Amino acid sequence: MSPTVDALKDILAKVRSEPDLSASLMDTADLVEEVGLDSLEMLQFMLEIEAALHLQIDFDKLEYATLRSIRTLAAFLDTMPLRQSTTSTE
């Protein structure tokens, strides 16, 4: 089982404030149709992904189809570079 898939399920449970959600989600669950994330929850989901997985998501490459399955999104995220520090003041 992919650790990224598990992490995404945990993040979804946190964003939806439903602790039991992660255990009930299939790896193939559709984030829009099945999980039902609205626009604000989607933003919070992406923020939590970047923070928890220390990633910087390249939104140019992230397609809507990628959100149709947790497993597909996890595979996409596994290709993303680590996030740069957010504390720089340059």
Add this chain to the structure above:
Amino acid sequence: MSQGASYWSRQKESWASLKGLHPRSIDLRLTALIRDAQVGALLDPESLESLLLRLGLNDEALHEFPHELHPRCGRGLRIWQYPVQFSRYLIQLSRLTIHSYLEVGIRHGGSFVTTVEYLDRFHALDFAIAVDVIPCPSMAAYNSENARAQFWCLNTRGPDFAARVAELDSLDLVFIDSQHEEEHCRAEFEIIADRANLMAFHDVANRDCPGVRQVWREITRQPGYTCFEYIDQYAELGPFMGIGLAIKKERLRGVELT
């Protein structure tokens, strides 16, 4: 394209212009440049424009900035404004004795901090409130320097925002620069309109923000407001950004503006 895919496409375009969703910290030491500046320099458009450049600009959506400003981007307060517009807007505010300020959509916080520090030089604000749905790391640090400045991390479309605005004794100036969709911008205006004396909108000239442009056009046609625009552009770009300032006519009694 389905509604979900269409929405996602717009959302993705917006996020893609950012260097990560998380705001960066800003260098609050630079507020000293505003606090120490001579009042004359704060009231002179060219001098203030020069000061804004020294404070530092944001480096996201860099294509909106002319090449000569790129060395000023990605540093300091990371102000996401055109200095040529923001300077004239601030100078107009200096004539209005602003007593409280709320900014919706602050990103790194640079425009918020700059506005608060600038207004404080002319009339001490009773309070200033920054609002964003994304946590902003610099706001806690700024609050420790300026206890009158608060940060509300919430969604303006949720019930908490309207409720908290309603609890405020009074609200003088509001600057709206959050989600740039027409429906969202109009909803924020409707929540604020009865409470605020002055409302400013960012991106009223931006070619990529038709929703904000439409809402601004509607406001300028309302009889209760006197409206000003700060939409100067840099050569061969845009039009980008642009600030619209709508002032309730009763708030303007006895004030001479140009």
